[in-house]
Amino acid sequence: MSQSLLRFAPVLISAALIAGCTSADPRSVLSPGRGNQQAAIDAETGSAVVQGACPAVLLREGTAYYTTYAKGGDGDPAKLIHQASISDTTRQCRISGDQMIVTVVVTGRVVGGPQAKSGQVNLPLRVVALDGETVLYSELQKHPVMITEGGPAEQFIYTNASVTFPVSASRSAKLYAGFDPGPYNTP
Incomplete structure (x- = not known):
């Protein structure tokens, strides 16, 4: 050699x-x-596992922050009730039959402003799966976070384990997560 x-x-x-x-x-x-x-077998359904791609979770512009002001005080720092921000996202995918099931996790924090009162804050978080312009999945949930008047920022972890769409779209699908103060029925 x-x-x-x-x-x-x-x-x-x-x-x-x-x-x-x-x-x-x-x-x-x-x-x-x-x-x-031999093809891998899904333990829950007993069906053959079809390989797919697990799409990353993206943030759309303007959806990483959520700010609430007292009535009539939009934009006035003295009227700020609280501000929430998303710090990170992740996901876990599995295939069951012909469906991709994704668990989306969003972490962040909520900071009380001058108008904050101790109690529960409901953060409007939406998860959307799109294939081009086609909405495969969209759900808006109110996530509760307890804050304390004059207290430190509170961290939150939001989990949506029911994001489901056809596995055939897994390579082209895009996942989005973020704050959505709009109505429940819009993506």
Whole structure:
């Protein structure tokens, strides 16, 4: 064996091992053509799992913040009741039959303003799944957060585990999450 080939042998072996770790069947790297012949089975439905993509959760412009003012005080800092902001989003996907089921998680915080009173604040959070212009899923929920007058910012974690759409749209679908103070029936 030549000296230059011996220098590259560890690199080639490492590449093969990495490829095996990312493969559905690590043995397929060592024996090409001998892949796993059985499809994965969904434990809940007993049906074959179809591979899909888990779309990332995006924020639309203007949906990362939600501000509430006392009546007639829009834009007046002295009339601010509270302001909420989204700090992070994530998701987890699974396939059940021909449906993609996504759990969307949104985290953030709520800060009381000069007009804040101790009690519950209901944050209007919407999750939408779109395929182009087609709405696959849209739901607005009021998420309760307790704040204390003059207290520190309160963190919140919102979870929607019922985002469902056809798995056939999983590669082109876009997920959006954010504040939506509008009516319940608009995406």
